[in-house]
Amino acid sequence: MPGYLDNGSFGALGCKLVTVAPNNANLEQPLPTINAHIMLFDDATGVLKAVISGTEITQWRTAAASAVATKHLKPSRKFEILAILGAGAQGRIHAIAFQHFFKQVRIWNRNRPRAERLVSELNQSSDSQEFKSFGCNRECVEGADVIVTATFAKEAIVQLEWLKEGAHVNGESRAIKVQDGVRVICAEKFKTAFTSRGYNSESFPVGAGLTHHSELSESIYLRGEVYVDHRTGAEVELAGLKELGVEFKGEIGSLIAGDLSPPPSNRITVFQSLGMAVEDCAMARLVYDLYKTA
Ligand SMILES: NC(=O)C1=CN([C@@H]2O[C@H](COP(=O)(O)OP(=O)(O)OC[C@H]3O[C@@H](n4cnc5c(N)ncnc54)[C@H](OP(=O)(O)O)[C@@H]3O)[C@@H](O)[C@H]2O)C=CC1
Numbered sequence: 176m177p178g179y180l181d182n183g184s185f186g187a188l189g190c191k192l193v194t195v196a197p198n199n200a201n202l203e204q205p206l207p208t209i210n211a212h213i214m215l216f217d218d219a220t221g222v223l224k225a226v227i228s229g230t231e232i233t234q235w236r237t238a239a240a241s242a243v244a245t246k247h248l249k250p251s252r253k254f255e256i257l258a259i260l261g262a263g264a265q266g267r268i269h270a271i272a273f274q275h276f277f278k279q280v281r282i283w284n285r286n287r288p289r290a291e292r293l294v295s296e297l298n299q300s301s302d303s304q305e306f307k308s309f310g311c312n313r314e315c316v317e318g319a320d321v322i323v324t325a326t327f328a329k330e331a332i333v334q335l336e337w338l339k340e341g342a343h344v345n346g347e348s349r350a351i352k353v354q355d356g357v358r359v360i361c362a363e364k365f366k367t368a369f370t371s372r373g374y375n376s377e378s379f380p381v382g383a384g385l386t387h388h389s390e391l392s393e394s395i396y397l398r399g400e401v402y403v404d405h406r407t408g409a410e411v412e413l414a415g416l417k418e419l420g421v422e423f424k425g426e427i428g429s430l431i432a433g434d435l436s437p438p439p440s441n442r443i444t445v446f447q448s449l450g451m452a453v454e455d456c457a458m459a460r461l462v463y464d465l466y467k468t469a
């Protein structure tokens with residue numbers, strides 16, 4: 176993921192290399208599923224300045240982007256309940272980052288003991304918020320003001336009729352349309368991981384029109400007001416949604432810049448996050464500057 180932040184005093188030129196290996200969580204000694212490194216270059220000379228671990232940066236900057244999207248899409252709403260689907264790395268960091276704006280944080284995970292472990296960890300470190308694990312995704316979502324989906328589910332795990340009026344959803348998983356003929360060459364050991372995500376050929380994953388509509392039901396995208404982080408990326412990576420007739424209302428950056436107004440507060444809103452390289456570049460630059468002044 177190459178990126179360039181064109182800013183005189185806070186410029187950053189970088190490239191993140193990121194791998195996704197969903198089976199890492201099942202290892203005897205579990206490893207993060209998403210591992211990353213960021214190469215940070217001098218933005219004037221192009222000289223390499225640092226190679227920075229990007230695993231935690233990816234976790235935090237993704238939750239930060241969702242928080243900013245939530246704030247700008249729902250500027251006047253008072254929140255009480257947050258529902259997080261997925262108790263992996265993203266679920267955990269979203270809970271930590273969002274907790275102060277909610278009275279109750281609900282966490283659902285396909286494998287419930289993992290949600291219970293996370294809830295127990297979070298309750299120990301907080302005395303004001305209530306963290307609660309849920310065994311049923313519907314119960315977790317119903318009544319929530321804000322929902323975060325952070326799983327590798329290939330079927331919808333949130334339905335439109337479960338959402339209350341004015342709810343906001345941060346969808347982390349990409350809705351990928353793999354184009355016909357596209358092939359990703361991957362190591363033998365990752366084949367199981369791809370199979371478990373719905374790809375089913377010897378040469379993984381073969382596109383052949385495969386549409387991965389991610390975690391939200393199509394009706395949520397069709398009835399909600401859908402915003403993205405990066406329109407150009409969304410046109411490609413969310414091509415399957417566009418074909419369904421989903422309209423991307425705009426980028427979160429345009430709301431922040433004041434070029435767009437937030438939708439009426441009673442509308443269901445969706446931030447479909449793709450992840451942007453400039454987010455990683457900005458974070459790498461911050462880390463680098465802190466390191467140099469420490
Ligand atoms: N938009 C962005 O910028 C970014 C998006 N992401 C996305 O966020 C998501 C989570 O990533 P991360 O937290 O790092 O991954 P983790 O491996 O740490 O967590 C994965 C989570 O997904 C759950 N899960 C896996 N398969 C399924 C399934 N078929 N149905 C329901 N739940 C499932 C796991 O549950 P269990 O414990 O039961 O296995 C676990 O809760 C991924 O889709 C990833 O691509 C990640 C980084 C950046």
Ligand SMILES: O=C([O-])C1=[NH+]CCC1
Nearest residue numbers: 193209233449450451
């Ligand atoms: O933006 C990102 O780094 C990622 N998005 C999905 C997996 C990793």
